Amino acid sequence: MSEKMPVTTAIRFLRQHKIAFTEHLYAYEEKGGTAVSARELGVDEHCVIKTLIMEDEKKQPMIVLMHGDKEVSTKNLARHIGCKTISPCAPEVANKHSGYMVGGTSPFGTKKTMPVYMQDSIVVLERIYINGGKRGFLVCLSPVQLQQALNVILVDVANE
Numbered sequence: 001m002s003e004k005m006p007v008t009t010a011i012r013f014l015r016q017h018k019i020a021f022t023e024h025l026y027a028y029e030e031k032g033g034t035a036v037s038a039r040e041l042g043v044d045e046h047c048v049i050k051t052l053i054m055e056d057e058k059k060q061p062m063i064v065l066m067h068g069d070k071e072v073s074t075k076n077l078a079r080h081i082g083c084k085t086i087s088p089c090a091p092e093v094a095n096k097h098s099g100y101m102v103g104g105t106s107p108f109g110t111k112k113t114m115p116v117y118m119q120d121s122i123v124v125l126e127r128i129y130i131n132g133g134k135r136g137f138l139v140c141l142s143p144v145q146l147q148q149a150l151n152v153i154l155v156d157v158a159n160e
Contacts, residue, residue: 008133009099013109014141017149021141024129028103028136034068037138041129045069048138049122049130051105053094053114056083061097063107065118065130065146070158077117077157104135107150120154123147 005011005023014021026040038045048068055061056078066072074086088094091102099111107116107130122128122143130146132139146152 006132006134006137008106008137009109010106010131010133010139014139014149019141019145019149021139023132024138024140026136026138030103037129038068041138043129047125047128049128051098051107051131053089053097053105054086055089055093056081057085058083061089061093061112061114062086063098063110063114063116064157065107065116065122065152066158067119067122070119072119073157073159077155080155080157081117081153100131100133101135104131104133104137106131106133106139107146109133116150116152117155117157118143118147118152119158120156121158123154 024041029036034045034048038048045068050066052064054064064072078086094102097112098105125143127140128143129138129140
């Protein structure tokens with residue numbers, strides 16, 4: 001693909017923090033999620049990581065990173081971090097917190113600094129694909145580097 005790679009806030013963040021990554025464009029499909037990106041890039045959906053913007057009952061936002069083929073147990077996450085409830089932010093609220101459009105949300109270079117909770121089984125993967133800050137654009141990197149750059153809090157909150 002000879003298409004020029006976008007330089008997003010996420011890409012600037014990765015470069016600034018000297019994190020090695022590769023860039024991958026794909027044909028974005030509305031509401032296609034990680035199944036589409038995994039199919040388009042020819043990778044296992046388990047290695048494609050969703051960036052979810054959620055909030056607690058006090059409307060405090062957070063980032064939750066989860067395998068593409070898993071769902072977040074908001075009950076377990078709330079219990080783990082000691083709050084009553086956690087729910088996904090409405091798309092317009094998520095956009096405001098992250099500075100990215102839903103479908104193109106990256107955990108890197110968000111508008112607002114938020115705690116980042118990551119499913120602990122992501123760390124054992126060799127490489128992960130995660131949004132690069134634009135719909136139809138993923139970056140591939142080591143989950144250990146992501147963990148260090150974002151100071152993530154590891155949790156086990158995947159629904160089986």
